[in-house]
Amino acid sequence: xxxxxxxxxxxxxxxxxxxxxxxxxxxxxxxxxxxxxxxxxxxxxxxxxxxxxxxxxxxxxxxxxxxxxxxxxxxxxxxxxxxxxxxxxxxxxxxxxxxxxxxxxxxxxxxxxxxxxxxxxxxxxxxxxxxxxxxxxxxxxxxxxxxxxxxxxxxxxxxxxxxxxxxxxxxxxxxxxxxxxxxxxxxxxxxxxxxxxxxxxxxxxxxxxxxxxxxxxxxxxxxxxxxxxxxxxxxxxxxxxxxxxxxxxxxxxxxxxxxxxxxxxxxxxxxxxxxxxxxxxxxxxxxxxxxxxxxxxxxxxxxxxxxxxxxxxxxxxxxxxxxxxxxxxxxxxxxxxxxxxxxxxxxxxxxxxxxxxxxxxxxxxxxxxxxxxxxxxxxxxx
Ligand code: GLN
Numbered sequence: 001x002x003x004x005x006x007x008x009x010x011x012x013x014x015x016x017x018x019x020x021x022x023x024x025x026x027x028x029x030x031x032x033x034x035x036x037x038x039x040x041x042x043x044x045x046x047x048x049x050x051x052x053x054x055x056x057x058x059x060x061x062x063x064x065x066x067x068x069x070x071x072x073x074x075x076x077x078x079x080x081x082x083x084x085x086x087x088x089x090x091x092x093x094x095x096x097x098x099x100x101x102x103x104x105x106x107x108x109x110x111x112x113x114x115x116x117x118x119x120x121x122x123x124x125x126x127x128x129x130x131x132x133x134x135x136x137x138x139x140x141x142x143x144x145x146x147x148x149x150x151x152x153x154x155x156x157x158x159x160x161x162x163x164x165x166x167x168x169x170x171x172x173x174x175x176x177x178x179x180x181x182x183x184x185x186x187x188x189x190x191x192x193x194x195x196x197x198x199x200x201x202x203x204x205x206x207x208x209x210x211x212x213x214x215x216x217x218x219x220x221x222x223x224x225x226x227x228x229x230x231x232x233x234x235x236x237x238x239x240x241x242x243x244x245x246x247x248x249x250x251x252x253x254x255x256x257x258x259x260x261x262x263x264x265x266x267x268x269x270x271x272x273x274x275x276x277x278x279x280x281x282x283x284x285x286x287x288x289x290x291x292x293x294x295x296x297x298x299x300x301x302x303x304x305x306x307x308x309x310x311x312x313x314x315x316x317x318x319x320x321x322x323x324x325x326x327x328x329x330x331x332x333x334x335x336x337x338x339x340x341x342x343x344x345x346x347x348x349x350x351x352x353x354x355x356x357x358x359x360x361x362x363x364x365x366x367x368x369x370x371x372x373x374x375x376x377x378x379x380x381x382x
Contacts, residue, residue: 008130016347017033017123020034020338020344020345021033023335023338027338028342030343030344030375030378031364033346033362035317036316037367038366038367038368039366041235041236052269052270052272060265060268061265061266061271063259064088065271066093069272069274069275069278070087070091073087073278077246080214083217083219083222085246090246092256094228094242094243094259094266095241095243096230096243097201097229097230097233099243099262100228101228102128103245103255103259104245104255105129105197106128106258107226107257107258108162108254109162112160114137114160115134115164115165116156116163116164117129120348137156138353138354139156140352141173143358146173147175148177150181150184154188157188162194163195164185167199168202169314170315171315171317172317172319172346174311174312178213189224195225197225197226197228200214200227201229201230201243202316205233205288205291206288206313207291210314214227229243230242231244235277242271242274294366295312297365297369297372301373302376302379304380305380306324306325307320307321308320310360318365319348319360319362320363321360322382325382329349330358330361331347331350334346337361341381341382346364347361347362348360348362
């Protein structure tokens with residue numbers, strides 16, 4: 001008899017990013033679905049990886065990440081957020097931000113623990129919670145600007161609340177936490193044993209003069225946080241799958257127990273290259289301005305279409321409402337637009353456990369101008 005698996009994730013299908021990217025390729029559509037740049041990454045960084053390989057740095061490196069890279073990251077954090085981080089005990093290099101989030105959740109959650117998740121939520125969060133026996137407690141962000149209703153958060157806190165997940169700048173909406181949000185969060189978690197998971201992979205992709213409110217800026221928040229980052233988003237190399245997690249030593253100790261028996265250590269030559277490249281601060285400091293121009297370019301082109309933009313202040317993403325155009329649900333509409341009009345986008349309903357449908361699609365604008373122009377031309381026909 002062939003054994004069958006009793007699924008730990010019975011409700012989960014294939015991630016929408018894979019579904020839409022495959023559909024886009026099949027129909028030769030412009031892929032504004034999955035979030036990745038279509039322009040080339042920095043040549044100097046590629047050369048540094050080549051050099052590290054040729055110099056013989058091709059074996060396992062330290063389980064927690066190359067020590068020199070962790071030192072550079074600690075310097076970067078101190079420069080940006082003023083907090084002193086111990087690179088030996090508080091930073092672990094990971095194969096990407098999503099892996100860092102999964103590892104942190106696995107370290108924190110015990111069966112029956114509640115995790116507060118704001119929806120729409122990046123699609124890995126809920127399966128990551130559930131596979132660890134946790135219970136997602138869902139709180140809707142308030143449409144259309146996707147702010148947090150903190151009174152509702154207070155109501156949803158229970159003795160079982162183990163964790164609050166926060167993503168800023170936010171995927172898929174581009175919403176950004178404000179100082180006022182931070183104050184509300186501080187007052188809620190004070191005197192509790194609640195952890196925070198900060199998904200800050202878009203830390204530099206922030207627009208309109210806004211400041212990134214990292215959990216790392218606030219000692220009373222950082223002491224209970226795992227904060228996850230992505231080199232892919234910073235250096236236009238999402239396919240490298242490199243990121244890191246920052247957490248206080250006692251928390252990081254548990255994170256590393258999970259990490260060491262999963263991927264153990266990450267790509268060595270890339271870590272050597274990043275150690276050198278991180279010294280050039282302009283590379284990450286100019287990123288917000290660079291992507292804001294892309295957002296504005298896209299917004300401007302899209303004015304010629306009947307789609308209506310919602311506010312986006314960060315990330316790679318811009319939401320558009322098609323409420324005036326079609327009654328179809330988001331998935332059907334996104335699939336039809338890919339097949340018939342040749343532009344792929346992500347239905348935001350997939351970021352809700354119960355599939356809330358506001359007639360909104362997510363478009364990725366980290367693309368060449370020519371790509372954005374062609375996409376807007378096609379969408380004008382809608
Ligand atoms: N983070 C990317 C996005 O939101 C996709 C990552 C993935 O494909 N898993 O589009």
